[in-house]
Amino acid sequence: EAQVTQNPRYLITVTGKKLTVTCSQNMNHEYMSWYRQDPGLGLRQIYYSMNVEVTDKGDVPEGYKVSRKEKRNFPLILESPSPNQTSLYFCASSDQALHSYNEQFFGPGTRLTVL
Amino acid sequence: AQSVTQPDIHITVSEGASLELRCNYSYGATPYLFWYVQSPGQGLQLLLKYFSGDTLVQGIKGFEAEFKRSQSSFNLRKPSVHWSDAAEYFCAVGAPQNRDDKIIFGKGTRLHILP
Numbered sequence: 001e002a003q004v005t006q007n008p009r010y011l012i013t014v015t016g017k018k019l020t021v022t023c024s025q026n027m028n029h030e031y032m033s034w035y036r037q038d039p040g041l042g043l044r045q046i047y048y049s050m051n052v053e054v055t056d057k058g059d060v061p062e063g064y065k066v067s068r069k070e071k072r073n074f075p076l077i078l079e080s081p082s083p084n085q086t087s088l089y090f091c092a093s094s095d096q097a098l099h100s101y102n103e104q105f106f107g108p109g110t111r112l113t114v115l
Numbered sequence: 116a117q118s119v120t121q122p123d124i125h126i127t128v129s130e131g132a133s134l135e136l137r138c139n140y141s142y143g144a145t146p147y148l149f150w151y152v153q154s155p156g157q158g159l160q161l162l163l164k165y166f167s168g169d170t171l172v173q174g175i176k177g178f179e180a181e182f183k184r185s186q187s188s189f190n191l192r193k194p195s196v197h198w199s200d201a202a203e204y205f206c207a208v209g210a211p212q213n214r215d216d217k218i219i220f221g222k223g224t225r226l227h228i229l230p
Binding site: 042043048107109 | 124147149156158159160161164166205211217218220221222223
């Protein structure tokens with residue numbers, strides 16, 4: 001089954017404790033992206049990757065890091081989480097570098113709470 | 116850069132009634148336009164998309180949308196809603212001529228269904 005998986009689905013942590021949210025897709029997609037969803041703000045892009053070893057900042061990259069060492073994986077790293085990073089996070093992937101033409105496939109989301 | 120506006124944060128309709136969700140975009144040329152649905156606790160799923168050609172687009176789950184260039188709109192419609200349509204709906208716009216090739220999501224419209 002074609003899918004995007006994220007882990008964990010729920011996470012409660014404390015300020016400053018490094019964490020990683022994993023994302024994996026099995027569709028051989030080139031393009032992957034991370035979004036955060038906050039009430040009243042919709043989805044905002046954090047980082048995206050056009051292909052392996054190619055990543056770039058989205059609209060709200062501060063406090064986040066990503067890596068793309070393999071095509072299927074695109075982990076989101078919070079080196080020192082803060083309460084304002086409490087949010088619902090989505091990973092998405094789409095085929096080909098010209099991603100805006102293509103449907104994005106979304107993971108189920110990770111709800112993060114930073115105390 | 117492109118932008119997208121969903122004027123209605125919440126919409127409530129009775130089951131069996133017709134539905135129209137509004138979406139307005141700003142872009143200098145013909146954009147790529149999408150509607151996604153997010154059911155409770157799930158990721159986003161593509162309902163339909165418009166790139167060119169026929170301005171009335173059919174999607175999944177009985178939805179359709181009409182691209183109106185003169186009004187810069189891409190409203191989503193359904194003739195008769197079902198209780199299972201209760202969800203959050205996101206309009207998104209992609210800009211074919213933008214170098215960074217990004218999709219911008221609206222802030223979403225939450226649809227409530229009255230029995």
